[in-house]
Amino acid sequence: xxxxxxxxxxxxxxxxxxxxxxxxxxxxxxxxxxxxxxxxxxxxxxxxxxxxxxxxxxxxxxxxxxxxxxxxxxxxxxxxxxxxxxxxxxxxxxxxxxxxxxxxxxxxxxxxxxxxxxxxxxxxxxxxxxxxxxxxxxxxxxxxxxxxxxxxxxxxxxxxxxxxxxxxxxxxxxxxxxxxxxxxxxxxxxxxxxxxxxxxxxxxxxxxxxxx
Amino acid sequence: xxxxxxxxxxxxxxxxxxxxxxxxxxxxxxxxxxxxxxxxxxxxxxxxxxxxxxxxxxxxxxxxxxxxxxxxxxxxxxxxxxxxxxxxxxxxxxxxxxxxxxxxxxxxxxxxxxxxxxxxxxxxxxxxxxxxxxxxxxxxxxxxxxxxxxxxxxxxxxxxxxxxxxxxxxxxxxxxxxxxxxxxxxxxxxxxxxxxxxxxxxxxxxxxxxxxxxxxxxxxxxxxxxxxxxxxxxxxxxxxxxxxxxxxxxxxxxxxxxxxxxxxxxxxxxxxxxxxxxxxxxxxxxxxxxxxxxxxxx
Numbered sequence: 187x188x189x190x191x192x193x194x195x196x197x198x199x200x201x202x203x204x205x206x207x208x209x210x211x212x213x214x215x216x217x218x219x220x221x222x223x224x225x226x227x228x229x230x231x232x233x234x235x236x237x238x239x240x241x242x243x244x245x246x247x248x249x250x251x252x253x254x255x256x257x258x259x260x261x262x263x264x265x266x267x268x269x270x271x272x273x274x275x276x277x278x279x280x281x282x283x284x285x286x287x288x289x290x291x292x293x294x295x296x297x298x299x300x301x302x303x304x305x306x307x308x309x310x311x312x313x314x315x316x317x318x319x320x321x322x323x324x325x326x327x328x329x330x331x332x333x334x335x336x337x338x339x340x341x342x343x344x345x346x347x348x349x350x351x352x353x354x355x356x357x358x359x360x361x362x363x364x365x366x367x368x369x370x371x372x373x374x375x376x377x378x379x380x381x382x383x384x385x386x387x388x389x390x391x392x393x394x395x396x397x398x
Numbered sequence: 399x400x401x402x403x404x405x406x407x408x409x410x411x412x413x414x415x416x417x418x419x420x421x422x423x424x425x426x427x428x429x430x431x432x433x434x435x436x437x438x439x440x441x442x443x444x445x446x447x448x449x450x451x452x453x454x455x456x457x458x459x460x461x462x463x464x465x466x467x468x469x470x471x472x473x474x475x476x477x478x479x480x481x482x483x484x485x486x487x488x489x490x491x492x493x494x495x496x497x498x499x500x501x502x503x504x505x506x507x508x509x510x511x512x513x514x515x516x517x518x519x520x521x522x523x524x525x526x527x528x529x530x531x532x533x534x535x536x537x538x539x540x541x542x543x544x545x546x547x548x549x550x551x552x553x554x555x556x557x558x559x560x561x562x563x564x565x566x567x568x569x570x571x572x573x574x575x576x577x578x579x580x581x582x583x584x585x586x587x588x589x590x591x592x593x594x595x596x597x598x599x600x601x602x603x604x605x606x607x608x609x610x611x612x613x614x615x616x617x618x619x620x621x622x623x624x625x626x627x628x629x630x631x632x633x634x635x636x637x638x639x640x641x642x643x644x645x646x647x648x649x650x651x652x653x654x655x656x657x658x659x660x661x662x663x664x665x666x667x668x669x670x671x672x673x674x675x676x677x678x679x680x681x682x683x684x685x686x687x688x689x690x691x692x693x694x695x696x
Contacts, residue, residue, distance in 0.1 A: 220564035233549075236556045237448035239563070250445040254609045256602065257664075258458060281664055283608075288663050358664035359648060360605030362612065386448075390457070 219243075223266055223383035232262055232387035240383030245271055246371040251384060252282065253363045257356075262387040263365070264352040268380030274370040277351060282362035289353055356391060447616035449575045449609055451555045452495035452582040453548070456502035458602050464589045466503040471496045472581070472691045474515040479692060483523070484625035487570050488690045490519045491577020494555055498578075499585050501551040506540065509547055513537055516554070523570060528554070528561045569620045576629055577690060579606075579613055584687040587680040593673040603679070604671035607640040632686050639679045643669045 222240035237253050255261055265277055279289040357363075365384060372378060472492050480486045493515050500508035520526045529537075533554065540547045562571040583606060590599055614633065620626045645667045671679070 218564070220560065224560075233552065234556060235454070236451040236552075236559050238556075239446055239448060241563070251448060252445060252612055252615075253448045254450055254612050256450065256454065256458065256605060258598070258602075259454075283664070283667065355661045355663045358662050358666070359668040360602075360608050361664045362608050388454070 219381035219383075222268075222381040223264075223385045226264070226266065226383075226385055229262055229387055232389045235261075235386035235388045238384060238386045240266070240381060240385075242379055243267075243271070243367075243369055243382040244377055244379045245369050246377060247369055249367045249369075249382065251365045251367075253365065253386065255357045255361050255363050257359050258391050259388045260354065260356045260391055262352055262354045262389075264350055264385040264387070265367075266350050266381075266383035266385065267369075268382075270378050270380040271369055271382070272372055272378070274372075276366075276368040276370075278366040278368070279353065280364040280366070282364050283359075288355075288363075445615075447612040447619075449579065449613055449616065451552070451559075452498040452578045453502065453552050453555065455582045455586065455602070455606075456498050459502065459586070459589065459599065464599070466500075466505060467585075467589065468505075468508065470585050470588050471499070471508075471512075474511050476691060477515050477519055480519075484573065484628070485690075486519060486522050487573035487625075488577035488629065490516065490523060491574040491579070492581040492687075492691055493519060494558070494574065495578040495581035495585070497551050498555065498582075501547050504547065506547060509540065509551065513551075513554070520558075525558065525561055525565075525567070525570075528557045533557060569623050569626060572617050572620055572626060573629060576613060576617060576633070579609065580633075580683060580687050580690065583679075583683045587676070587683055590676075593676050595673075600671060600676065601668070603676070604643055604669040607643055607669055610636065610640055632689060635682045636679065636686060639675060639682055642675055643671050646670045 219240055219242040223238060228234055239251060243249060263279070267273070267275060276290065278287060280287050367382060367384075369382070472489070474493075477489070477493070480489045493512055497509060497512035497516055500512055517526070517529055520528060536550045536553065540550050558574070559571065562568070562574070583603065586599065586603060590597065590603075594600060610633075614630065614637065617626050617630050617633075621630060646669075648666055648668050
């Protein structure tokens with residue numbers, strides 16, 4: 187009887203300990219979506235604009251943002267999303283004044299494997315090819331020549347860099363820019379949550395830099 | 399046996415911690431569904447209206463004839479007079495704009511005074527956590543040069559906005575933004591010595607119609623809050639003036655600039671403001687601003 191009580195007390199203590207550790211680790215793993223873009227570095231010559239916004243989103247939903255942009259500035263909009271959202275989302279930028287769609291970024295496209303002949307001999311003298319490189323199809327977008335943007339949403343693990351879509355432009359006149367983000371449903375219908383961030387940077391029109 | 403269990407649990411916890419740190423460092427955001435439950439979530443059909451900060455408006459004041467006019471500012475001593483939540487939050491925005499104005503004209507001592515007021519009001523509206531050790535250290539270094547001063551004031555505003563969003567204080571953010579916008583327009587309309595149809599500053603004041611519309615839409619999202627509803631009513635006369643502005647055609651359309659590296663986008667129209675409209679707008683803005691601050695400068 188006494189032994190059982192001691193055992194129960196030990197189990198209770200261990201349970202508490204496990205609960206504390208699990209809560210601790212979950213808290214560490216938790217992502218504060220409001221700070222999702224805080225770690226991103228600014229592009230050369232640009233300053234962070236306080237209109238930047240990030241937060242938690244879920245698959246199968248649309249989100250709309252309206253930004254007031256002034257003439258005389260060059261803006262750079264960068265889009266960030268958690269990989270849990272499956273990289274399958276559309277970004278549509280529309281000039282609210284005229285209702286004209288400026289840019290359509292459909293997110294990640296099917297990958298096309300590119301044959302690689304690179305490789306090396308292993309310790310047994312066998313030829314081992316390096317992992318095959320892949321590249322994304324360039325998506326269809328509203329054709330404005332010379333737009334500086336990247337439309338790849340997925341991390342480029344092979345080159346160890348993260349690439350995100352961005353769009354640099356200069357408003358002809360003051361405008362309200364509507365950004366609609368359509369996060370597609372997952373093929374299996376499951377709802378996944380993740381972080382979405384729109385980082386707005388700006389610089390004065392007079393200082394022209396080469397696009398990065 | 400018990401000791402082994404404990405060691406295992408501790409090792410598991412530590413390994414999870416390191417995994418988490420490593421993940422953050424690499425900025426890879428693979429996530430489990432449960433990770434997001436505690437955090438801010440965008441609403442079902444909500445639209446997010448983003449309003450430019452006061453410093454962005456002041457950055458357009460490139461006309462060298464515009465002189466710094468300290469009498470336009472809301473005196474820091476007034477901060478003690480604001481008792482209720484609405485007055486404190488609106489005037490927090492007013493002082494944030496005053497800080498941006500003093501910084502944009504490289505007024506170091508004035509900026510320090512207004513940072514002090516902003517910090518004091520931040521405590522009153524329970525956002526003092528914005529001014530953490532890092533931010534306070536940056537503020538201490540503002541005497542280094544003008545760029546640092548402007549960068550610090552911009553960073554302060556960004557941190558305030560970010561903090562309010564993170565803590566789901568959207569009503570406070572709306573009132574702060576409204577206060578900041580009215581003070582910015584009050585200062586800029588009074589800086590302009592006289593109306594000039596071709597002045598870039600006049601054009602920027604006219605362009606603020608777009609910001610004003612977004613501001614009103616963002617306020618209306620919280621119109622069940624009496625403080626915000628009163629503010630909407632106060633701002634309506636400004637809207638009536640902006641509604642009078644005509645839209646005129648320009649020749650610009652989507653194309654590249656001369657350097658070929660930045661695309662120009664936007665409509666072929668712009669807003670035009672007459673001298674009468676400018677004077678009326680200036681008057682209405684001063685009236686609203688006086689109601690908020692309780693002070694008439696000019």
